[in-house]
Amino acid sequence: MDLQHWLGRADDAIQKWGDTFGPYQPHPSLHVDDDGFAAVFEEFTGRLKDNYPFFHPRYAGQMLKPPHPAAVVGYLTAMLINPNNHALDGGPATAAMERETVAQLAAMFGYDTHLGHLTTSGTIANLEALFVARELHPGRGVAYSAEAHYTHGRMCHVLGMKGYPIPTDEGGRIDIDALEEVLRTGDVGTVVLTAGTTGLGAVDPIHTALALRDRYGVRLHVDAAYGGFFTLLAGADGIEGLPSEPWRAIARCDSVVVDPHKHGLQPYGCGAVIFRDPEVGRFYLHDSPYTYFTSTELHLGEISLECSRAGASAAALWLTFQLIPPTPAGLGLSLIH
Numbered sequence: 503m504d505l506q507h508w509l510g511r512a513d514d515a516i517q518k519w520g521d522t523f524g525p526y527q528p529h530p531s532l533h534v535d536d537d538g539f540a541a542v543f544e545e546f547t548g549r550l551k552d553n554y555p556f557f558h559p560r561y562a563g564q565m566l567k568p569p570h571p572a573a574v575v576g577y578l579t580a581m582l583i584n585p586n587n588h589a590l591d592g593g594p595a596t597a598a599m600e601r602e603t604v605a606q607l608a609a610m611f612g613y614d615t616h617l618g619h620l621t622t623s624g625t626i627a628n629l630e631a632l633f634v635a636r637e638l639h640p641g642r643g644v645a646y647s648a649e650a651h652y653t654h655g656r657m658c659h660v661l662g663m664k665g666y667p668i669p670t671d672e673g674g675r676i677d678i679d680a681l682e683e684v685l686r687t688g689d690v691g692t693v694v695l696t697a698g699t700t701g702l703g704a705v706d707p708i709h710t711a712l713a714l715r716d717r718y719g720v721r722l723h724v725d726a727a728y729g730g731f732f733t734l735l736a737g738a739d740g741i742e743g744l745p746s747e748p749w750r751a752i753a754r755c756d757s758v759v760v761d762p763h764k765h766g767l768q769p770y771g772c773g774a775v776i777f778r779d780p781e782v783g784r785f786y787l788h789d790s791p792y793t794y795f796t797s798t799e800l801h802l803g804e805i806s807l808e809c810s811r812a813g814a815s816a817a818a819l820w821l822t823f824q825l826i827p828p829t830p831a832g833l834g835l836s837l838i839h
């Protein structure tokens with residue numbers, strides 16, 4: 503992809519559409535001439551070099567791939583319109599793209615029903631899952647492994663829930679016996695299982711934990727913010743260290759979080775939370791007379807804790823998934839190489 507070419511085409515396309523609304527002059531207070539801009543831009547691009555070259559294949563300090571050029575073009579093109587995915591009225595096109603990409607993510611995890619949406623980050627996505635868990639199990643806490651992402655403890659604090667860090671085995675996976683011991687007290691209503699810990703890439707034995715849900719009446723939430731897309735490779739021929747059992751078990755858990763801005767080739771500002779039971783939408787119930795007018799269909803803001811959210815993130819993900827879908831032969835291949 504020739505980025506320069508497509509960024510030019512993006513500007514043309516949106517300009518052409520904008521022109522159909524008739525000419526106008528921006529207010530002089532906003533005027534910037536090219537000479538003035540050039541000087542500041544020079545300084546700006548100079549300052550941006552105070553960065554590590556995250557995009558470079560020889561830079562190994564960051565565990566992520568750079569955003570795909572398709573994602574960059576998708577993001578910047580939509581940004582020229584600047585839709586807000588809070589409400590259908592804020593961005594009908596990108597709201598539709600968000601629903602389609604979330605459905606693709608739900609299918610990737612094997613969910614046959616779902617309710618979900620994109621978020622600004624994995625932290626907010628996990629917060630939403632724990633919020634719903636709290637509404638369903640008021641007064642009970644959350645267990646997660648000692649290797650789980652630090653934000654689980656933090657979000658428990660935010661939500662006023664007690665957190666229970668559980669020791670891990672030598673492979674960095676949650677110790678199921680230690681977990682069961684805590685569940686026996688009846689104080690825990692939700693277990694967070696991590697599919698790909700941030701430190702070690704360890705995958706908790708999600709398939710083994712399924713039996714605990716029935717035995718102790720707990721909710722199972724999977725934090726696959728970091729590792730989620732590796733489900734595309736699980737159990738495939740020639741792939742070592744990714745047995746399929748824990749990954750296939752995600753389909754039977756109550757909720758899952760994945761960060762397209764980690765291994766989904768997206769720029770920052772793109773997490774996702776997916777619930778298996780669409781009925782949990784009732785916990786988000788609120789009214790917003792300023793933003794919800796046109797539709798009897800659910801607005802994305804009606805099923806998320808955040809209000810304004812960049813429609814451009816959904817646009818970037820949609821465009822990327824059209825070209826590199828979340829399938830073993832699509833995004834799956836990019837994870838190996």
Ligand SMILES: *Cc1c(COP(=O)(O)O)cnc(C)c1O
Pocket residue numbers: 622623624625626628651653696698699700725726727728729761773
């Ligand atoms: C990165 C990460 C998070 C937090 O996600 P952000 O998008 O950085 O907010 C949560 N859980 C795991 C396992 C992660 O790797």
